[in-house]
Amino acid sequence: MDSPAPGTVIAERYRLTRPLGSGSSAVVWEAHDSSLDRPVAVKLLHGGAAAHPAGREQLRREALALARLSHPRVTTVFDYVEWPQPDGSFRPVLVTELLTGLNLEERLAQGPLMENDARVACQQLATALEAAHKAGIVHRDLKPGNVMLLADGVKLLDFGIAQASSDTDATTGVVIGTPSCMAPEQLTGRGAVPASDVYALGCVLYWCVAGRAPFEGATVDEVVRGHLHLPPPPLPAYGLPPQILGLYRQCLAKNPADRPTAATVAAVLDLRGAPATVGGVGGAGRPPANRTMVMQAYDPPPPTYKEEQEQQLPYMARRMRIPSQDNEPGGYPAQPVFDTPAPRRYSWVVLVFGALLVAVIAAAGTAIVMGGKDAEKKATSAPPPGITGSPAPNTAATLPATPPSVPDTPASGSRPAAGSSPTGDPNADPLGYLEAMRGQIDGFLAQGRDTIDSNTARDLQNSLTDLEKSTQQAQAAQFKGRKLRDLQSKVDDVTSKISEAQDEGKIGDAAAEALTTELQTFAVSVGHG
Incomplete structure (x- = not known):
């Protein structure tokens, strides 16, 4: 199928203006809707994806997923049409609202966000996931590249590989997603569940604060080993309250049953604070693990390095669980709770x-x-x-x-x-x-x-x-x-x-x-x- 040119009219209604971006399977155009006289975004498949039935079905599924959602933090779908081609085939076309802003991955290539900005952005993403999960949809590919930063907050994009929460890909032996933000159950082919999106959100939170993915490596295999075997790296946050630090660790629990729901994440992150003002320009080449991939499921082998076996496995051997929230004074535990190993006896x-x-x-x-x-x-x-x-009188901590x-000279003020x-x-x-x-x-x-x-x-x-x-x-x-x-x-x-x-x-x-x-x-x- 030939690539359309500017000025092409689709379905006698959508006139293509200019391409906005292109991925491995689709290109997004800015277009003008002549019927309603408004700018829109038009997503077209290209290359093998446009010719293959599976690619066309993927775009149709994205349209259906977005049509089931009505949420301010999720891209609004306007139309889905099947555009006839000269060879008698058709080309699926997804029409959505046109978003003007900056891609989160491009922004993070310039450095991490301020901590309050990161908290607000992830809280808004959590509300989007909450709405998707209530509608029975698992996104499966939450990552900075699928988040747009707008003047009034963020929006979650690209439901192209979303699936119903009742569906499963556990028996196919093939997994799809972005390794940098994929949960262990996805990587090992056990299928994606709503908790898999929560794991990805924890990765995005770390990425926003640290400016990089929680697990990195020169190869995809190294990144996957981190997700499967290593504990989550400490969140380098100095301005976030303790309950958010504990929430982050629970989001990255290896067992999906140990993670909080998206609704709980949204509630914990919903603190009073200044509205997020994120900005910046530019972009950078993405490591392979930061791209959406289709790959064979991983068998969870033992760690490769002796250091990991000696230092990490004792930590991961403990089972993490979320205590009953009914017994917590704040409605949510500040920290994960682990099963206690046999205590060592010392005289106190x-x-x-x-x-x-x-x-x-x-x-x-x-x-x-x-x-x-x-x-x-x-x-x-x-x-x-x-x-x-004790804090100084009349001074809020x-x-x-x-x-x-640590200062170089003696300090006379508060420490x-x-x-x-x-x-x-x-x-x-x-x-x-x-x-x-x-x-x-x-x-x-x-x-x-x-x-x-x-x-x-x-x-x-x-x-x-x-x-x-x-x-x-x-x-x-x-x-x-x-x-x-x-x-x-x-x-x-x-x-x-x-x-x-x-x-x-x-x-x-x-x-x-x-x-x-x-x-x-x-x-x-x-x-x-």
Whole structure:
């Protein structure tokens, strides 16, 4: 089939003006609808896709999927026609609204979005997925290249490979989608479900904040191995609240049953904030894994590298689940909850003694200050970021919009916050306190390897996850008996890890002291709860 030229009229109504973009199977034209006197977008198949029945059926399915949706964040379909060709065949034509804006993938090629922009954009995409899933449609190819940035927000495009949620491609041995954002069940040929779109949305959230896909590699196989075997990389976000960081990890759970629904994602991301203002120009060549592909399903082989076997599999061996939302005060858990491995027994008497010693030293320091001693004699550098210090009077605690850093000279103002806690009292909100420690570790990680090694940070984050599960169990037992002893053993375990990492030079002295102090405060508080 020949390519049409500008000025070609389709169905005696749509006059083609200029091509807007072209992919492997279709080209999109700007056109003028003479019947309603308005600009429209016309999608035409070209090449082998136009001649092959499967290609024509794909465009028809896209038209049907869009026609079933009526949502401000989904492209509106106007018409679907079958354009007769001189050889007696027909060419399917999809007519949609004309969108004026920037493709998200092109924007991210220039760098990551501001965190609030990323949150708003992904919240709007979540509402689009929610509407699609309610209509029984699975998109299957959510990625930055299928998102348009408009003056009033984003719109989800290209339902060309969408399918009904009751359909399955699990028996064909062939999968279709974009490897950079494909869920493990899609890659292994088990078929796409609504939770597969949620996984892709988690990838898009990371992409928006980090400026790159969560799993990268020189080949598609390397990208796929990351999705199948590696834990999600930490979200490099310094201005997002803890519940969104936990939500991101749950979206990228390997098991689709462990992921939240699109409606839940939209609700968690729907925080008050300034409207997104995303912009930028340009574009870049896309790695193969960032393109929509048809490929054979992957068998999930064991990891290739010894490091992955030693460091990643223990993490992935734990099963993630979402607790009942009915029992959560905020309607959604701030963190994933993992099954607890057998606790290691340590005596926590030493830990309590250490905490009391720290309290005595702190009281002595306070007495010196009240006695009028020179403050400069007591500090040679700014204290490391922490979560137990009381905020200044009448000052609201805020999350920083940029990565925190350690000043070179003594600081006389308020200290930087690597993470913000919902409360400074672990006895009142122990889970919130641990969540704030996660943000604190993220802040140390942003300061570089001199502050904390990335593998050490990841190991401590995983240990805090275990602490959260033990804390929930101890809470149910009113912080008494064996559950409390198990919790104290876990705190002792994490404290020992920090000490070992400090001895090996994997965490700086200031960061190790800050984290140890927070853990001691936590242990003493829950022990007297």
